[in-house]
Amino acid sequence: MxxxxxxxxxxxxAPDREEVIALQRESGVEAMIVPGVNVASIETVLEVCHAHSGYCYPALGLHPEDVKEDWECQLALVEKAIREHRHELVAIGEIGLDYYWDKTYKEEQKEVLRRQLRLVQELGLPVILHNREATEDILKILQLTIHNSQSGHPLRGVFHCFNGSRETAQQILDMGLYLGIGGVITFKNCKLADILAGDERFAPVPLDRLVLETDGPYMAPVPHRGQRNESRFMIHVAERLSQVYKEPVEQIIAQTNANSRLLFSIK
Ligand SMILES: [Zn+2]
Known part of the structure; x- marks a missing residue:
């Protein structure tokens, strides 16, 4: 996985990071992508990825929850780091919009997203997108980005921790993006499994457009809900997908591995 x-x-x-990483390796987790969220995480992300080179892969970006009044300064520093480390980054992210906690900097969030998407297209890296309660705005910005790009690289990337409607999934797929599937799919009363499975109006979401993720330390799947999440717990996500797609769990893992390697250019 x-x-x-x-x-x-x-x-x-922090207390046991090395043990946790070693345990994931032993448990069949083949690689981890570690996204940055702000200026402070530039150093922490690169440090852990350098220490575990070929296993932990870095991404950098300014997360919408970290867009505050000093956003221009933060963004300049993140952008500088992205340019400096572009050859070792597997993506730009996580970036996006988040209106759940705080809408104060809504306009600034949109501007920060637009500017980082320009960088995504300029550098040709995939993007890791974060969306919470901002689906309409984020889709609009992405569609405009694609529409207005004459030269830049085609937009590639993932909607991380996807938990939207089938209509939203379709718009994301139509833009050529992937869906990141995490612990949410194992939660009781979660509609995500039905949405992926399709209905009389929609075909199932193609398996070659899904990647696995934890969003650790958050979002641990059942039966670990509420605990600190670990990559090996993704087996419960893979098992749920195996029920949805009526494919052996080995096939789910092989396909999502291939998708992740293709999207993020991991050997
Ligand atoms: Zn995250």
Whole structure:
């Protein structure tokens, strides 16, 4: 399994990070992608990825929850780091919009997203997108980005921690993006499994457009809900997908691994 989204550099793993990483390796997790969220995480993300080169892969970006009044300064520093480290980054992210906690900097969030998407297209890296309660705005910005790009690279990337409607999934797929599937799919009363499975109006979401993720330390799947998340727990996500797609779990893992390697250019 490949974990396309884990904040292994964060405080939650500080007491036993090396043991946690070793345990994931032993448990069949082949690689981890570690996204940055702000200026402070530039150093922590790169440090853990350098220490585990070929296993932990870095991404850098300015997360919407970190867009505050000093956003221009933060963005300039993040952008500088992205340019400096572009050859070792597997993506730009995580970036996006988040209106859940705080809408104060809504306009600034949009501007920061637009500017980082320009960088995504200029450098030709995939993007890791974060969306919470901002689906309409984020889709609009992405569609405009694609529409207005004459020269830049085609937009590639993933909607991390996807939990939207089938209509939203379709718009994301139509833009050529992937869906990141995490612990949410194992939660009781979650509609995500039905949405992926399709209905009389929509075909199933193609398996070659899904990647696995934890979003650790958050979002641990059942039966670990509420615990600190670890990449090996993705087996419960893979098992749920195996029920949805009526494919052996080995096939789910092989396909999502291939998708992740293709999208993020991991050997
Ligand atoms: Zn995240």
């Amino acid at each position: 490949i974990d396309t989204h884990i904040h292994i550099d964060e405080e939650a793993y």
